[in-house]
Structure formats: structure tokens, C-alpha cells
Amino acid sequence: MTAKVVEGRKIGRTLGFPTANLDILNSAEMPENGVYAVDVKLYDETFLGVLNVGNRPTFGVSEKTAEVHILDFAREIYGEILDITIRKFIRKERSFDTPEALAALLDSDDQQLKYDIKNKKIKLHFNAGEDTDDSFKSMMAAAFIGYDFSISLSVPGTIKTAWFDGNGKTVQKYPGTCSVKNNTLEYTVPMGDLMYLESSLDLEITW
Numbered sequence: 001m002t003a004k005v006v007e008g009r010k011i012g013r014t015l016g017f018p019t020a021n022l023d024i025l026n027s028a029e030m031p032e033n034g035v036y037a038v039d040v041k042l043y044d045e046t047f048l049g050v051l052n053v054g055n056r057p058t059f060g061v062s063e064k065t066a067e068v069h070i071l072d073f074a075r076e077i078y079g080e081i082l083d084i085t086i087r088k089f090i091r092k093e094r095s096f097d098t099p100e101a102l103a104a105l106l107d108s109d110d111q112q113l114k115y116d117i118k119n120k121k122i123k124l125h126f127n128a129g130e131d132t133d134d135s136f137k138s139m140m141a142a143a144f145i146g147y148d149f150s151i152s153l154s155v156p157g158t159i160k161t162a163w164f165d166g167n168g169k170t171v172q173k174y175p176g177t178c179s180v181k182n183n184t185l186e187y188t189v190p191m192g193d194l195m196y197l198e199s200s201l202d203l204e205i206t207w
Helices: 099-118 134-143 191-195
Strands: 002-006 020-024 034-042 045-054 065-070 081-091 121-126 148-154 160-165 177-181 184-190 201-206
Touching: 020 081, 034 065, 045 081, 134 191, 148 191, 160 177, 184 191
Parallel strands: none
Antiparallel strands: 002 020, 002 081, 020 065, 034 045, 034 081, 045 065, 121 201, 148 184, 160 201, 177 184
């Protein structure tokens, strides 16, 4: 997505996590509410960032907004245009009793993102929905006939993959097809197959 940096309430700055408030130039590109790991491109430089999309419930804001905290970045960039690419979904938006509790989680988001990049590891989690009624699973599987979940990932290194079940044990069988060629991974699975997972699965990608 492409966004212009605009003036905001500067709440993040008071918490020690300054953010760039974003005016998404194409509203159709606005993602669902939540927190995302992103790449932020400013001219010919690219930085890691944490993007928050939502209503900032901790501060009683009702309007949907988007803001990005750029890691290890301290420039004034009001009016600049940013190109933002989502790396992965981190968590859903949450409400906190105090700003301090929110700040603690923001720090956790930052540290997790830095850990993933430093250690060259990404993990994708597929929830089996053990508590979901079978009839509901059947209905959802029927609704998604003909639809696939697909990802394509390129990293600066040779990719290795491993699959684990909900207990952390290595598994050899998994739904869909996963292919790796040098530094690129392609994974595709019919949405209906995901509805019938017998247990949760994790795909660990390292390079």
C-alpha cells in the first residue's frame, strides 16, 4: 500500500513508540484491523516496521486509522510518501486498561519482529479449530470450494522448511503442496482442506 504521513495526536511518542500516522492513498488497500510486521520504503531505503490498523480502543478512538512504528528510526517525515508491504500478521487489535500496558505489548511486538529477522526464521500457524462444531466446519468447507490459500516468499538465503504438529513434533504429511527453489518458497492449499485439519500445524521457514 502507498500512504502519506500526516499529523496525528502523538500518543505513540509519549509511550516511547513514535508512529507515523498514515493517510492510505487507496482506501481499498487498507488491511483488516490488527497489528502487522511490515517493510517500510522511503525513497530508496527500506526499514522494518510494526503497522497498527484499527480504532485504538485504549484511547477511545472510534474512527479507523493506520499508523506505523518504524524500528530504530528517528526522522521527521511529515508529508512524505511511504510504500508499505506487509510481512506477516502479528495479532488482533486489543484494548488495554492503561497506556503503560499497551506500551509493554508494543515493546514485545518490536522485540519479536527483531528476533524473527535476526534469527532468519518465520513461523506460520494453522489452527485446526478443535473446539469448532463439525457441522460448521462442513458448511465453511463447502463455502470455500474452489478457493485456495497461497503464499509466495523470497528471502536473502537458501530456504529450509519443517512442519510441526500442535505438540511440537515433526510431521511429514501436511495439506497442500509446498515447493522450495533456492531462496523462494511457494505454498498452496485448498481452503476446504484447512477446515478439516485434525490438529494444529506450524510451518517453520528458516534461511
